[in-house]
Amino acid sequence: EAGVVQSPRYKIIEKKQPVAFWCNPISGHNTLYWYLQNLGQGPELLIRYENEEAVDDSQLPKDRFSAERLKGVDSTLKIQPAELGDSAVYLCASSLVPGGTQYFGPGTRLTVL
Amino acid sequence: AQSVTQPDIHITVSEGASLELRCNYSYGATPYLFWYVQSPGQGLQLLLKYFSGDTLVQGIKGFEAEFKRSQSSFNLRKPSVHWSDAAEYFCAVIRSNDYKLSFGAGTTVTVRA
Numbered sequence: 001e002a003g004v005v006q007s008p009r010y011k012i013i014e015k016k017q018p019v020a021f022w023c024n025p026i027s028g029h030n031t032l033y034w035y036l037q038n039l040g041q042g043p044e045l046l047i048r049y050e051n052e053e054a055v056d057d058s059q060l061p062k063d064r065f066s067a068e069r070l071k072g073v074d075s076t077l078k079i080q081p082a083e084l085g086d087s088a089v090y091l092c093a094s095s096l097v098p099g100g101t102q103y104f105g106p107g108t109r110l111t112v113l
Numbered sequence: 114a115q116s117v118t119q120p121d122i123h124i125t126v127s128e129g130a131s132l133e134l135r136c137n138y139s140y141g142a143t144p145y146l147f148w149y150v151q152s153p154g155q156g157l158q159l160l161l162k163y164f165s166g167d168t169l170v171q172g173i174k175g176f177e178a179e180f181k182r183s184q185s186s187f188n189l190r191k192p193s194v195h196w197s198d199a200a201e202y203f204c205a206v207i208r209s210n211d212y213k214l215s216f217g218a219g220t221t222v223t224v225r226a
Contacts, residue, residue: 004156006156031212033214040218040219041218041219042117042203042205042216042217042218042219043157043203043216044216045213045214048212056211056213091156091157093157098212099145099207099209099212101147101159101162102159102214103159104149104156104157104158105156106154106155106156107155107156109154
């Protein structure tokens with residue numbers, strides 16, 4: 001069974017440019033999460049989806065970050081415009097049910113120059 | 114509020130020696146507890162989890178963890194480490210009321226020959 005798929009794995013952009021990350025969860029997993037992981041720290045939740053509904057986006061900086069999961073399967077996280085402080089690893093995870101075990105993708109390492 | 118504390122930022126252990134990583138949590142109700150491992154440039158892999166029942170939990174790669182309610186701890190152990198165990202280890206706790214997964218800051222394990 002395929003795990004959580006993320007692309008791209010690495011992205012280097014200049015500040016003020018837009019960037020997008022894509023995630024495909026494990027088949028059948030209705031709950032999808034986006035996390036931000038800064039160097040030397042644990043992941044922090046940005047947004048949680050139940051099917052296509054964002055049920056917890058309280059930690060998402062909405063002035064520059066947006067996310068969508070239109071058909072309740074794969075998801076896209078966007079930053080526009082990117083800032084130097086956005087350099088981090090962006091992780092996607094999924095679980096079968098809310099509160100269930102979360103399985104993580106390999107992440108996208110973003111570098112903003 | 115809840116938090117997860119991993120007191121040890123970095124541990125160095127000799128190959129073949131035992132390993133114990135500490136994790137303490139603060140949460141009013143019974144938590145769901147997890148240990149994840151992250152190798153350089155990789156996503157998080159689930160080692161083991163505790164939801165209820167037997168407080169000694171067996172995981173993959175020869176790891177085990179013990180839930181001690183009286184000490185609010187969920188320490189991870191391995192009797193004999195291998196060079197491939199060098200990685201960063203994260204303890205995490207999920208709240209049953211809103212399913213939010215909170216991570217500790219992580220412990221980096223270095224294995225010397």
